Amino acid sequence: MSQKQSSRKGNLYLIPTLLGGDDTSILPPQLLQVAQEIDVYIVENVRSARRFLVKLGIKKVGKVIDDLTFHLMDKHADPHQFGQYLQAATKGQHIGLLSEAGCPAVADPGSTVVKAAHKKGIEVIPLVGPSSLMLALMASGMNGQQFTFHGYIPIQKGDRIKYLQRIAAHASKTGETQLFIEAPYRNRHLLNDLFDHLRPENLLCIAADITLPSQYIRTYTIAEWRKKKAKMPDLHKRPVVYVVGR
């Protein structure tokens, strides 16, 4: 293992996954090295976790994949079970935490597992990997010294427009960059709301399919977007991070 280990306990490694596609060249060699030595995983979805580990090319794939233990942390999992999942670490085995996409314990139930690990005195080691939020923030050209991530924004149209206007006004006033996401099948609606209801001078970055060959990242003012709208690619059902700032 390439990082410090607690004396006898195993560590909880937070292992980022791809944001889609098959290009494992965006994953650091350290990630593969660590995954080679882990037999117990806590994952959101067992099938896609296995698929990811195969893509990674961990050695002795047939044998290893079948020998691995996968614990599930989906919506239906009982958070009280998470403590039990961590028992392997108290017995000296390393554990890997995998998200469906990107960095674990950011936008998934993993943070509850991490919290439990800290309580049990298990060393938590986050590994470097793709974060769509951080990549979108970098590429937006907006202020990265102060920013807020809102997660999913309200669904109901009236609430949503008010929310967007409020955070755009806050960004204009304070310079604090605002990031949010939306369910991919609602992108078209959200884009119309942004184009129709933000102020012409608000800056909007649309960052779609980050790290994929189809990646599309552009920052314009709302006034400019209104002009370019007809020529922009269809973002229906594609993962997008939205960034609003000044």
Add this chain to the structure above:
Amino acid sequence: MSQKQSSRKGNLYLIPTLLGGDDTSILPPQLLQVAQEIDVYIVENVRSARRFLVKLGIKKVGKVIDDLTFHLMDKHADPHQFGQYLQAATKGQHIGLLSEAGCPAVADPGSTVVKAAHKKGIEVIPLVGPSSLMLALMASGMNGQQFTFHGYIPIQKGDRIKYLQRIAAHASKTGETQLFIEAPYRNRHLLNDLFDHLRPENLLCIAADITLPSQYIRTYTIAEWRKKKAKMPDLHKRPVVYVVGR
């Protein structure tokens, strides 16, 4: 190049660097592949940029490093020059943007360069690499669905304590995680302020020397920290990301 290119223009690649140390195994192979093909860099500090490229092991080091062009984007650089720096891209050359540490264009003047690139229609391509903020957030075990990064917090003691109490109260009320940093030589003072002035139930994650062999990441309530204070390592002059939540 592993990602989409605009037709004739060069791209602006945002290239993360190490957070200290020499362990390049935390950097994706893609980063090295891209760096191999870049002759023009925009950097915060030429000396450390060269050192980083040598560590990366770009081929033909002697020749290449001497042939590279480095443009400076430090505090004294005129932001109007940034547009000129990008001219190489409009002529078809790729450009690399390097920060002093971690992800460029997040906590450095790079965002101004990125903004200028978008205006000129230059494709901006963020590469995966270490972000101390994201790693701290993952490892904190706190809510990653809503969070705010505050950058540096106020220096003056009275202002600082009020600021910390305000953001901790906001975290308790809304569940929105709060991240901030401090000049490393002020860590001891800041820790005392946190231990003395936050509420016993506030959760605090201290994430020091992230990705280094001396990495120290722990999350406890303020009440627990007060008990453990005597046994914690000295964080004087070490880079720390602070995370407050519930």
